[in-house]
Amino acid sequence: MQDEPTPTELIKAVADFLRNEIAPAIKGHNSFKLRVGINALDLVTRQLALAQADDATEAARLKQLLGADGTLMELNRALSEKIARGEVDLTTPGLSEHLWQSTMDKLAVDQPNYASYKRELGNT
Amino acid sequence: MIETELTRCVASFHPGATGVTGAAKLSGGASQETWTFDIVHPNGNVGAILRRAPPGYGAAPGRAAGLDAEATLMQLAHDAGLPSPKVMHVLSPEDGLGRGFIMARVEGETIARKILRDEEFAKARPILARQLGRVIAGIHGLPQAKLPQLRSLTATKEIEDLAREYHSFNWPRPVFELALRWLRDHDPGPSSEVTLVHGDFRHGNLIVGPDGVRAVLDWELAHTGDPMEDLGWICVNSWRFGEIDKPVGGFGSREDLFAGYEEAGRKADPDRVMFWEVMGTLRWGVMCCGMMQRFRSGPDHSMERAMIGRRASETEIDLLRLLVPRGR
Numbered sequence: 001m002q003d004e005p006t007p008t009e010l011i012k013a014v015a016d017f018l019r020n021e022i023a024p025a026i027k028g029h030n031s032f033k034l035r036v037g038i039n040a041l042d043l044v045t046r047q048l049a050l051a052q053a054d055d056a057t058e059a060a061r062l063k064q065l066l067g068a069d070g071t072l073m074e075l076n077r078a079l080s081e082k083i084a085r086g087e088v089d090l091t092t093p094g095l096s097e098h099l100w101q102s103t104m105d106k107l108a109v110d111q112p113n114y115a116s117y118k119r120e121l122g123n124t
Numbered sequence: 125m126i127e128t129e130l131t132r133c134v135a136s137f138h139p140g141a142t143g144v145t146g147a148a149k150l151s152g153g154a155s156q157e158t159w160t161f162d163i164v165h166p167n168g169n170v171g172a173i174l175r176r177a178p179p180g181y182g183a184a185p186g187r188a189a190g191l192d193a194e195a196t197l198m199q200l201a202h203d204a205g206l207p208s209p210k211v212m213h214v215l216s217p218e219d220g221l222g223r224g225f226i227m228a229r230v231e232g233e234t235i236a237r238k239i240l241r242d243e244e245f246a247k248a249r250p251i252l253a254r255q256l257g258r259v260i261a262g263i264h265g266l267p268q269a270k271l272p273q274l275r276s277l278t279a280t281k282e283i284e285d286l287a288r289e290y291h292s293f294n295w296p297r298p299v300f301e302l303a304l305r306w307l308r309d310h311d312p313g314p315s316s317e318v319t320l321v322h323g324d325f326r327h328g329n330l331i332v333g334p335d336g337v338r339a340v341l342d343w344e345l346a347h348t349g350d351p352m353e354d355l356g357w358i359c360v361n362s363w364r365f366g367e368i369d370k371p372v373g374g375f376g377s378r379e380d381l382f383a384g385y386e387e388a389g390r391k392a393d394p395d396r397v398m399f400w401e402v403m404g405t406l407r408w409g410v411m412c413c414g415m416m417q418r419f420r421s422g423p424d425h426s427m428e429r430a431m432i433g434r435r436a437s438e439t440e441i442d443l444l445r446l447l448v449p450r451g452r
Contacts, residue, residue, distance in 0.1 A: 037427050040427055040431055043431075076297075077296040079298045080297065080298050081301075083301040083302050084301050084305060089305070090302075100444060103299060103437065106437040107437055107441055110435070110438070111434070111437065111438055115364075116442055120445070
């Protein structure tokens with residue numbers, strides 16, 4: 001067992017330092033790059049907080065949809081192939097709900113400020 | 125220094141020019157660069173842009189039209205009275221600057237967030253969609269006989285290209301599969317009319333001033349094909365920069381775009397435009413995944429490329445909004 005602080009706490013401390021102390025002092029193209037870097041750190045903290053629970057519910061939905069077991073990668077591959085072959089489509093019970101939920105969970109980590117995501121959050 | 129070669133070069137096409145000043149690289153990957161500079165002349169300096177593949181880089185890869193074709197298309201557009209910079213000079217080997225061309229610099233803004241938010245452009249925003257409809261109609265109407273050699277593209281071919289590229293990433297994305305399936309099921313077939321297609325008609329490639337559009341840039345992806353492709357591409361949500369209720373670039377409506385298009389004597393086909401919007405959304409998603417691949421395999425191991433990989437999911441939610449809208 002590793003000691004504290006947690007990875008999330010460490011990354012958050014670094015991101016806050018860069019955001020509050022360094023960013024105001026940087027100009028030009030490096031200021032843009034720094035913002036991208038801070039965004040990356042923030043993304044990682046969101047993933048650390050959310051991914052475990054999201055992955056578990058995604059796997060459960062996939063197993064239900066496909067009636068099969070496997071890793072998350074195997075299940076997503078199987079679903080993709082079934083959609084490509086037309087064996088599963090939007091008339092299949094649970095498919096559209098699954099795609100929506102999985103996509104919303106991705107956006108919550110990747111780009112929670114994306115306008116389409118914020119609109120759909122208010123639309124559930 | 126590039127200014128030495130440029131000084132020699134500008135003297136050959138701009139009589140009386142005594143040199144250049146303020147040369148600065150605006151953007152550039154390994155194979156293509158854009159430079160801004162001023163031509164020094166006793167009657168006043170002239171702003172210019174150099175677009176080139178540096179010496180040692182050969183023909184453009186893959187989908188690119190090539191710099192010679194870009195120069196020809198820009199000049200054709202300029203001659204037709206469309207907002208397009210005048211091409212001042214096409215580089216020759218004696219110039220020692222590589223392949224490419226020099227064009228007049230057009231002042232204005234290309235950054236979407238400024239065009240969509242700054243007060244300076246408040247009067248331009250409401251008129252832009254209609255204006256761009258007229259401009260893209262003019263581009264589609266450029267004389268076929270004068271076009272350079274360009275690749276041709278159909279919806280069917282583009283679907284297969286996207287599918288192949290997406291599958292090469294070997295990362296399953298059920299939403300992309302759904303979109304590919306939808307595109308195959310709704311492929312409208314060959315267009316009854318085949319024209320020049322700009323191929324990248326969107327924010328970033330449009331210079332906008334307080335008075336509206338001043339120049340269309342970057343013909344790198346020009347080809348011949350279904351003219352509705354350009355109208356669909358500019359409606360892709362990724363180019364709305366948060367203004368998601370204004371489908372044309374975050375500033376206008378489809379109706380205004382189509383009205384401008386029809387004022388210039390052409391007919392828009394809203395169903396085909398919608399098909400190309402879905403295609404364009406998937407295309408941007410596949411491009412995001414491609415950036416991630418190039419980040420991983422190098423040589424451009426940059427944070428920016430890595431983070432663009434995490435924007436593919438934006439196109440997944442947009443594809444769902446188009447294809448599986450939820451009850452409102």
